[in-house]
Amino acid sequence: MDSLIDMKALLAGVDVFTLSLWLSGFLVVLVVIGVRVAFATAFIGFLGLCLFFMQKQGFDRGLITAMKLTGQIPHSKSTTYALSLIPTFILIGYLAYYAGLTRYLFEAAKRWVGWLPGGLGVATVFATAGFAAVSGASVATSAVFARIAIPEMLKVGYDKRFAAGVVAAGGTLASLIPPSAILVIYAIIVEQSVGKLLLAGFVPGAVSALIYGALIVGLARYRRDLGPAVRGFTWGQRLAALPGTLPIILVVFIIVYSIYFGWATPTEAGALGAFVVLLMALWQGMKWRDLRGALMEAAKLTVMIFTMIWGVLIYVRFLGFAKLPDAFAGFIGGLDQPALLTLLLILGAYVILGMFMDAIGMLILTLPVTFPAVIALNGGPDVTREASALGMTGEECAIWFGIIVVKMAELCLITPPIGLNCFVVAGVAQDTRLPISVQDVFRGASPFFIADVVTVGVLIAFPGIVLWLPNLL
Amino acid sequence: MSSSSVLTDDTALSRADRAWLRLEAGLNLLSGVVIFLLVILAVVNVLGRKFFGAPVPGYVDWTQQFMATFAFLGLAFCQREGGHIRMDIVVGRLRGRVLWFAEFLSVVFMLLLTTALIYGTWFHFLRSFDTSLPLWSRDSSIDIALPLWPAKLLVPFSIAVLWVRLVLQIWGYWRALKTAAHAPVAVPLIEDAATVAAHEAETVSGRDG
Numbered sequence: 050m051d052s053l054i055d056m057k058a059l060l061a062g063v064d065v066f067t068l069s070l071w072l073s074g075f076l077v078v079l080v081v082i083g084v085r086v087a088f089a090t091a092f093i094g095f096l097g098l099c100l101f102f103m104q105k106q107g108f109d110r111g112l113i114t115a116m117k118l119t120g121q122i123p124h125s126k127s128t129t130y131a132l133s134l135i136p137t138f139i140l141i142g143y144l145a146y147y148a149g150l151t152r153y154l155f156e157a158a159k160r161w162v163g164w165l166p167g168g169l170g171v172a173t174v175f176a177t178a179g180f181a182a183v184s185g186a187s188v189a190t191s192a193v194f195a196r197i198a199i200p201e202m203l204k205v206g207y208d209k210r211f212a213a214g215v216v217a218a219g220g221t222l223a224s225l226i227p228p229s230a231i232l233v234i235y236a237i238i239v240e241q242s243v244g245k246l247l248l249a250g251f252v253p254g255a256v257s258a259l260i261y262g263a264l265i266v267g268l269a270r271y272r273r274d275l276g277p278a279v280r281g282f283t284w285g286q287r288l289a290a291l292p293g294t295l296p297i298i299l300v301v302f303i304i305v306y307s308i309y310f311g312w313a314t315p316t317e318a319g320a321l322g323a324f325v326v327l328l329m330a331l332w333q334g335m336k337w338r339d340l341r342g343a344l345m346e347a348a349k350l351t352v353m354i355f356t357m358i359w360g361v362l363i364y365v366r367f368l369g370f371a372k373l374p375d376a377f378a379g380f381i382g383g384l385d386q387p388a389l390l391t392l393l394l395i396l397g398a399y400v401i402l403g404m405f406m407d408a409i410g411m412l413i414l415t416l417p418v419t420f421p422a423v424i425a426l427n428g429g430p431d432v433t434r435e436a437s438a439l440g441m442t443g444e445e446c447a448i449w450f451g452i453i454v455v456k457m458a459e460l461c462l463i464t465p466p467i468g469l470n471c472f473v474v475a476g477v478a479q480d481t482r483l484p485i486s487v488q489d490v491f492r493g494a495s496p497f498f499i500a501d502v503v504t505v506g507v508l509i510a511f512p513g514i515v516l517w518l519p520n521l522l
Numbered sequence: 523m524s525s526s527s528v529l530t531d532d533t534a535l536s537r538a539d540r541a542w543l544r545l546e547a548g549l550n551l552l553s554g555v556v557i558f559l560l561v562i563l564a565v566v567n568v569l570g571r572k573f574f575g576a577p578v579p580g581y582v583d584w585t586q587q588f589m590a591t592f593a594f595l596g597l598a599f600c601q602r603e604g605g606h607i608r609m610d611i612v613v614g615r616l617r618g619r620v621l622w623f624a625e626f627l628s629v630v631f632m633l634l635l636t637t638a639l640i641y642g643t644w645f646h647f648l649r650s651f652d653t654s655l656p657l658w659s660r661d662s663s664i665d666i667a668l669p670l671w672p673a674k675l676l677v678p679f680s681i682a683v684l685w686v687r688l689v690l691q692i693w694g695y696w697r698a699l700k701t702a703a704h705a706p707v708a709v710p711l712i713e714d715a716a717t718v719a720a721h722e723a724e725t726v727s728g729r730d731g
Binding site: 079080081082083084085086087088089091092095115116117118119120121123124127128129130132133136137139140312313316317319320321323324327341343344345347348349350351352353355356357359405406407409410467 | 547550551553554555557558560561562563564565567568572582585586587589590592593594595596597599600601603605606607608609610611612613624625627628631632634635638639641642643644645646673674677681
């Protein structure tokens with residue numbers, strides 16, 4: 050039998066670009082009806098490859114070629130050395146819960162900055178920033194600090210909305226300060242230096258935390274009932290609180306230092322960080338049962354991320370044949386409007402998408418198409434700073450866009466309708482019988498949302514904030 | 523482990539679900555242990571290199587070969603626990619038979635893909651595997667010439683384990699579709715943001731101090 054269906058005749062005259070547009074539309078339908086993103090992208094990629102090869106080789110041979118080509122991608126793309134960094138960062142996150150870092154951090158931050166107006170709020174932001182950086186988990190960080198920080202803030206007379214908003218917003222600082230798994234994923238998908246991206250996140254992450262802190266002080270000075278200062282700690286007490294925070298400082302330091310000075314590869318730096326947190330967790334009395342739980346969770350999250358990566362790369366392989374990213378990039382680059390306006394429209398689309406989707410899913414799904422478009426918008430991958438539309442070289446633009454887009458994804462964690470951090474804080478509050486509703490948390494987090502929009506604006510206006518550290522490499 | 527939202531009862535389906543879960547959880551734990559061992563290997567490598575001038579021979583090769591473990595072995599476990607990311611803003615609003623039909627359809631798409639992937643990844647393995655050659659290997663890693671076929675074999679194996687899980691889920695959703703069940707067994711149930719929040723709070727409770 051030559052072929053079940055005469056696909057050559059059936060697909061004659063259908064050009065692969067049009068096909069890719071239809072299939073990408075079908076992908077959106079699959080994602081909306083709830084097919085797991087990794088499998089939806091892989092399915093569409095496979096279907097596209099089938100149709101592409103069937104058009105040339107007929108049904109049977111086309112199907113076999115597509116299956117063989119698709120079958121190479123999972124193994125070959127998942128065993129890239131750079132990706133081995135991801136599980137180490139994830140493991141750091143799960144072990145961090147057992148290392149007792151949260152209370153130490155909060156206590157130290159309270160003693161050092163509690164005297165400021167809204168001081169406990171500032172302490173919460175700094176402690177969440179520290180813990181979120183290491184755990185890499187925004188939502189879980191908010192859950193932990195909702196339990197620790199909100200009761201303390203309410204006890205000294207903080208406004209409940211303000212207290213809840215601080216915790217929900219603080220959790221969003223997870224993704225920029227190293228170690229950040231999401232920046233590693235971005236780097237792999239867009240084929241940029243993992244080390245440079247990790248370094249690039251450091252300053253914007255720290256600046257975001259400082260802006261949050263300044264906002265809290267400003268609000269607490271303006272409305273005195275919002276968050277009174279907590280005084281009475283001696284310098285001795287302050288210094289005594291520092292040793293407990295060392296593992297976190299050490300983890301961030303090891304990663305930044307190793308990459309900056311080329312002392313170790315990012316994976317080795319991540320592994321050293323995980324080892325430090327493991328020792329701390331064992332010191333705190335972590336049992337085999339706890340370690341087993343952390344390993345199970347780390348493995349589950351790791352396989353989820355790897356599946357997303359190879360799934361989307363199957364789709365990308367098909368898009369490559371169809372030249373869809375090139376066409377979209379050409380379209381975006383050829384628009385008769387300022388590059389900045391186009392960029393803002395793309396970022397606006399991310400805000401909308403982020404309201405309905407997890408950050409990692411959103412990035413992996415969209416980057417194959419949006420990334421080449423943004424690079425084209427700036428003038429191409431090899432453009433010089435002078436000739437570019439956004440004032441950056443191609444490589445700088447790639448790194449800078451990663452930071453902006455991750456910041457946007459985090460921002461969506463505190464926006465209605467499904468800003469997960471706000472739901473988590475309200476959930477914990479309910480659990481611990483605190484009188485805080487979801488609406489209270491969203492309202493409390495709104496000043497931080499505005500602050501984040503301003504931060505993104507500043508990072509767009511002054512890309513140097515993002516780029517100076519990686520440019521030193 | 524986070525709390526799972528899969529219900530159980532005494533039916534054959536639920537028993538099959540739990541029996542398969544034992545294999546899936548075992549494979550997932552194995553991949554977690556490999557992550558842990560690779561962390562230790564990396565620490566030994568970097569400290570050995572820096573302080574004793576003796577890095578682990580073939581460190582990158584070993585890491586790359588073992589990456590297949592945590593990249594694939596937990597696939598089915600993650601699916602069983604509903605861990606693969608999806609957008610549930612639309613399905614989350616569906617109820618009864620419409621919901622089970624959407625879920626059924628969604629898993630059928632996955633089954634079609636995994637069937638093709640088993641063939642493709644098995645073929646990818648076969649290209650590296652030859653029993654007439656030393657170590658049965660037709661290709662090897664760059665530095666210390668480790669055979670590549672064991673890592674490549676893990677891929678069709680893991681996807682086949684997932685394939686069985688998907689069949690079980692299709693069975694589960696089909697039964698729910700027929701009986702219009704409110705809370706069917708052996709399939710992950712959708713949680714709204716508030717429930718996710720409650721689980722998250724539960725998972726981290728007691729670990730904060």
